[in-house]
Structure formats: C-alpha cells, structure tokens
Amino acid sequence: MADYESSRSDAPNDALKQIPGAEPASRIDAMWWLVLGVIVLVVFLIVVFPDPYFNLVKFVTDGIVITVTVTVGSFIFVLFAGLVGGLGRLAKNKIINTIATLYVELIRGIPLLVQLIWWYFAFPVVIQGIGRALKIDALVSYQANPIAMAIIGLVFCYGAYMSEIYRAGIQSIPKGQMEAARSLGMTYFQAMRYVILPQAIRVILPPVGNEFIALLKDSSLVSVVAVTDLTRRSREYMSTHFNPIEVWTMAALLYLIMTLLSARVVNHIERKTKFER
Amino acid sequence: MEPIIEITNVHKYFGNVHALQGVSLTVQKGEVVVIVGPSGSGKSTLLRCINRLEEYDEGKIVVDGIPLDSAQNINAVRREVGMVFQSFNLFPHISVMNNLILAQKVVRGKTHEEAAETARGLLKKVGIPEKVDAYPGQLSGGQQQRVAIARALAMNPKIMLFDEPTSALDPEMIKEVLDVMLALAHEGMTMVVVSHEMGFARNAANRAILMDGGVIVEEATPDILFTNPSHQRTKDFLSKVLH
Numbered sequence: 001m002a003d004y005e006s007s008r009s010d011a012p013n014d015a016l017k018q019i020p021g022a023e024p025a026s027r028i029d030a031m032w033w034l035v036l037g038v039i040v041l042v043v044f045l046i047v048v049f050p051d052p053y054f055n056l057v058k059f060v061t062d063g064i065v066i067t068v069t070v071t072v073g074s075f076i077f078v079l080f081a082g083l084v085g086g087l088g089r090l091a092k093n094k095i096i097n098t099i100a101t102l103y104v105e106l107i108r109g110i111p112l113l114v115q116l117i118w119w120y121f122a123f124p125v126v127i128q129g130i131g132r133a134l135k136i137d138a139l140v141s142y143q144a145n146p147i148a149m150a151i152i153g154l155v156f157c158y159g160a161y162m163s164e165i166y167r168a169g170i171q172s173i174p175k176g177q178m179e180a181a182r183s184l185g186m187t188y189f190q191a192m193r194y195v196i197l198p199q200a201i202r203v204i205l206p207p208v209g210n211e212f213i214a215l216l217k218d219s220s221l222v223s224v225v226a227v228t229d230l231t232r233r234s235r236e237y238m239s240t241h242f243n244p245i246e247v248w249t250m251a252a253l254l255y256l257i258m259t260l261l262s263a264r265v266v267n268h269i270e271r272k273t274k275f276e277r
Numbered sequence: 278m279e280p281i282i283e284i285t286n287v288h289k290y291f292g293n294v295h296a297l298q299g300v301s302l303t304v305q306k307g308e309v310v311v312i313v314g315p316s317g318s319g320k321s322t323l324l325r326c327i328n329r330l331e332e333y334d335e336g337k338i339v340v341d342g343i344p345l346d347s348a349q350n351i352n353a354v355r356r357e358v359g360m361v362f363q364s365f366n367l368f369p370h371i372s373v374m375n376n377l378i379l380a381q382k383v384v385r386g387k388t389h390e391e392a393a394e395t396a397r398g399l400l401k402k403v404g405i406p407e408k409v410d411a412y413p414g415q416l417s418g419g420q421q422q423r424v425a426i427a428r429a430l431a432m433n434p435k436i437m438l439f440d441e442p443t444s445a446l447d448p449e450m451i452k453e454v455l456d457v458m459l460a461l462a463h464e465g466m467t468m469v470v471v472s473h474e475m476g477f478a479r480n481a482a483n484r485a486i487l488m489d490g491g492v493i494v495e496e497a498t499p500d501i502l503f504t505n506p507s508h509q510r511t512k513d514f515l516s517k518v519l520h
Contacts, residue, residue, distance in 0.1 A: 179330050180366035180425075184380035184432055185356035194379055199370050 031267070035260040042253050052246050056237055057254075063233030064254060070147060070229060071216045074154040078215065079208075081155055082162025087192070089167045100163065107160035113221050116153040120144055120225035150222035158215055165211065169204035170196055202273050209266030213259050220255070230254060281306045281436060281467055282327060287336030289322055289491075296322050297333065298491040304436075309468045311478040311499065314488035315514060320471045323488070324438050327469065328358045341435055356384060359429030363441040365421040367413035373400070373424050374409045377431045385432065392431070399427040403457050419450030423457055430461075437461065439470040473518055475503055487511045 045053040088100025107115070124144040131139025173196050181191035223232035234251040238244055282304040289297035296319045304310055312320045325331035326338060329351045338345045340354045368376050377396035381387045387395075400406045403423040405416075413421055422442055429437060439458065443451045455477050462468055462481035470482070478485050478499040485499040487510070495508045503519075506512055 174364075174366075176362055176364050176366035177368065180360075180362065180368070181380075183328055183330060183355055183358070183360035184428070185352055185384040186380060187352065190383050194383060195368050199368075202370070 031260075031264060035257070035264060038253060038256050038260060042250070042257065045250070045253075052241060052243055053250060056234075056247060056250055059237050060230055060233040060251070060254070063228055063230040064258075066147070066227060067216070067219055067229040067231075068258070070150055070154070070222060070227065071212075071219045074151045074158065074219070075212055075215055077151070077155040078158040078162050078211070081159030082166045085159055085163025086166025086170060089163055090170060104160045104163050107157055110157075112153075112157050112218055113224065115157050116150060116221055116225050119153040119156075120146065120149045123149065146222075146226040150219075150225060150227045153225075154215060154219065154222070158211060158218075162208070162211060165204050165207045166200070169200035172203050173199050205266065205270050205273065209263070209270070212266070213262050216259055216262060217255065279306045280304065281341055282469070283337075283339040284323070284327070285337040285339075287323070287326060287333045287338060289319070289326065289331065289333045296491050297326070299336070300488075300491070300493055301336075302486070302493065304467060304469060307465045307467055308484065309462045309466075309470065309482045310484045310486060311482040312469065312471045312486045312488055313473055313478075313514070313518075314494075318488040319491040320488045321440055324440050324469060324471050327436075327438055328355050328360055330360070356432060357435045359432060359434035359437045361422070361425050361429055361437065361439045361442045363444050365413070365418070365425045365445070367421055367425055367428070369413045371412075372409070373411050373413065373416075376413065376424060377428050380428070381431050395431055395433075396427070399430050400424075402430075402460075403427045404453070417450060418446045419453045422446065422450075422454045426454075426457055426461075436467045436469070439468065439472065441471050443472065443474060475499075475519070479503070487514060489514070 042057075046057060047054075085100050085103060088096050089104065091097045091100070124142055127139050127142045131137070131142060170192075177195055177199065178191055181195040182188070186194070219229060220231040223229050223235065228236075230251060234247050238247040241247070280303045282302070284300060284302040287297050287300045288295070298319075300319070300323055302310075302323075312324070314320045322331055326333045327340065329338075329345050341357055343350050343354050345351055345354055367373075368379070371379065374393065374396055377399065378387075378389065378392035381392035381395060382389065385392075397406065397409065400409055403426055405420055405423055408416060408420060408424070413424070416424065426437075426442075442458070443454050446454065451474070455474060458468070458470070458477065459481050468481075470477070472478070482499045484496060485502040486496040487494045487502065487506070487508070489510055495502060495506055495511045497506070502511065503515060506515065
C-alpha cells in the first residue's frame, strides 16, 4: 500500500506554528512530560528504596515480558479478526452477514473474564471429549497452553469490538469512492485494498489505539488463567512479602508507563497519516 | 453506423418508486448524446445503469457487444467505460499521479513506467501537468474534475459517461471542464452526458434527449430540442431552465 503514498507538505501545522502554544511540538510535550514523570518516579523509587522496589521490579520483569507478548500477540490477530468480522458485517451475502453479526452480538454479551476462563478450563475438556468419542489419543491427552488460550480468548473478544470499529470506519468513507474505483474496473476487493481501507484506517486509528490500550489493561485478567503476567507475578511477590501498598502501587505505575507510551505512539502515527479531504 | 450502447426496455425500481419505466436507447460509436431533464427524471439512474453502478430490474443493456449480465461481464464493460461524477470522487489519500496510475496497474497490469507516462500525457491534455504530485484536497474543483476525467481516460475507454460533471463547480470553473469535454468530443469519443450545459450540447452533441418521469420524452438534435421542441413537456422544462 505504501507504494501509492508518499510524504507531503504539512500546511496546517505550519499555520498552527503562528499561534503561541498551539504548535504541535508543545502539544506533544505536555503529554510526554507525563510519561517522563512516571518513569522518573519509578526510577526514583528503585534507586532510593531498593528494598522492596528494586527486588520487586526484578521479580516481575518476566511478567512484564509476558504481558507485552500477550498484548502485542493478541493485537496482531485482533486487527485481522476485526477486518474479517467488519467485512462480514458489511457483506450483502445473508449467510456471511448473519454469522458475523451473531459473532459480534454473542461475544459482546459475555464478560471477558468468563470467556478467558471458558477457553482455559472448558475448551480443553471439550477437545478431550471429542478425542474420546473419535478415539484420537492426541486429543484425549490434550493440555491447554495457558498463553495460547489467553491469546485465543482475547482475540475472540476484542475481534468482535474491532469488527464494529472497522465497519464504522469503512462506512464513513463516501459511497462515491467505491463507485469510482468500481467504475475504473477494480473488483470489490481491489477497491477495498487500494481505495477504501487506506482511508478507513486513518479514520479508525484513534479507536483502534484505544482498543490496544484497553487490551493491554485487560490482559491483566489472564493472570486468573495461569498466565504469569505482570499482575500474577505481583500477586506472587505480595504473597511472600506481605507488602500490598508497595507491590500494587508499583504494578500500577508499570502499567501506566506502558499505556502512556502506547498512547504517545498512537498519537504519533495519527499525525503522520493525516490527509486533507 | 455501429451501435456501441444498446439499452432495451429497462425498468428500475427504488422501493415503490418506478424510476425507469421502460427506457430504450441506442448510442452509435463516436456519438455524443446529452441527456437533460428535471431532477428525479431518472437521467442519472439511466447513466449509472450503463456501467451497472445501478442494478436494473428488467430489460437488457449491451455495451460494445457485451451484455451486462454476469459479474465477469460487468467488470469487462467497466474497463471499457469511463465515468466522471458530479462530486469528482478522486481518491483523497493518494497524489494526482497515483490517482491516474492506480487502476492502470491494478486492473490493466501495466508497469509503473508505462502507467506514469500515460498519466503525464493525460495531465498535459487536461491542462494541469504541474499538478502531478499534488493531492486532490489541494486542487480547485475544476482542477479536480479535470483530474477525474484524466483518471477515466487513463484506462483508454471506448465510452465516457458524464454524470452532471459541472453541477458541483463554481461558475468560473465550468468552462475549463467543458473545454476538456469538447476536445474529447471532437476527437470522436463516444460520450453520454447528463448535463444542463446547453452550450456544450449545441457545440458537441449529435443528439439531445429529454427525460421525465422515468421515460424518454423527446429526442432530437440539440438545436431542434432546445429551440423548437415538439412536446409540451419539453417546452415547459426549457422555459424553466433557459432564462
């Protein structure tokens, strides 16, 4: 897609520079200071009070890695599932449309925690049952991988929300765009790929960014289904050291660093991909 | 004379509204046909049926020997029929150059160099070669519409359809678009134009058609239709349009 796009002059930003305090640079700075402030606070706590903070952060580092892995891993699939779901919701074909609508409506009506628990505890039993019925040993001895099940659970749930975002984004592009593309002989999918989606992605970037941050926070729920993420590692540390204030304050600060940084990245991409209508 | 568009008894319903009530029209190769009529008369709907942007409920349309009946045929017809819209519909996220080469590459499978050469030639033809790297949002309405014409021509179409191409333009930009269309007509392009530009019709059109209530009321040469129409309905319409 990048093939058809190139950098361009940024006239609106030039105009904004004339207004004191409105230039993009200073608007960014205010939010970057917040990120920096939280990071400085965490470093300060670690350096000045190595016990418990340095020990604690050392203990939960592998949990942070798991949290990031689960979040980013899920999100890549969520982007794909949302696209398929969104196109399904817009499909004229009644069967495809009904399947997509059912998926979105059912998944949205079930709490994420219940879904995650179902995938980890119930799904393997279903697989083992099928294995027994069909006499396939590999399935009978099936054991769920906690991280894989957590990612499946998150993708199924967030894919439903993302479908609606894609649908709204695609519908926000004027009908004439599809007509112009089709009148040039493009197929529906070519028109989607080269004309509609590149525009829709810019429209949906803010809500997609929100979904990423929400997913990052909701990934703490996977601590309930045997995934040793930041939340679970924090709880483990607390259960041996009995210092809830320090542990959960630090956990909150570590999540904040990740979410605030993500928000900055989303904001950056948003400004990079703007175009005039 | 060789017919290139054959429309036979086409009906179209929007819900309960009978928008096209058995329209038949044949356009010869190289002919320029202008369709006029009040809003809601079905003139745009008829035009959009020719490349099947609008589905019709009854009747038959054959374009360049290809009947509009299967998805495959519809795409084949669309490749040969260029369309220019009232609201330009340029792709706002890519440059003028990319607007002109996208379909050439994706649909015709041309190389970037071939497509870009065609694009530059067409931009020169419509009089804005310097806007090759601009984005649609940076152009005036007249310039956007000329790019839109160039984009349609880039596919090397046999027929060009114009759906009120000057209706969304400021008055001073109408001429620059009509000049391009006039040049195209003089080159022998087959054109079907929905427009109330009488000057263009008189200078370029072989035939003018008045539609009303989903039917063709009258067809004649532009001079006769605009100055000495035989139907009362045409006289009423013209008395409101010409002032």
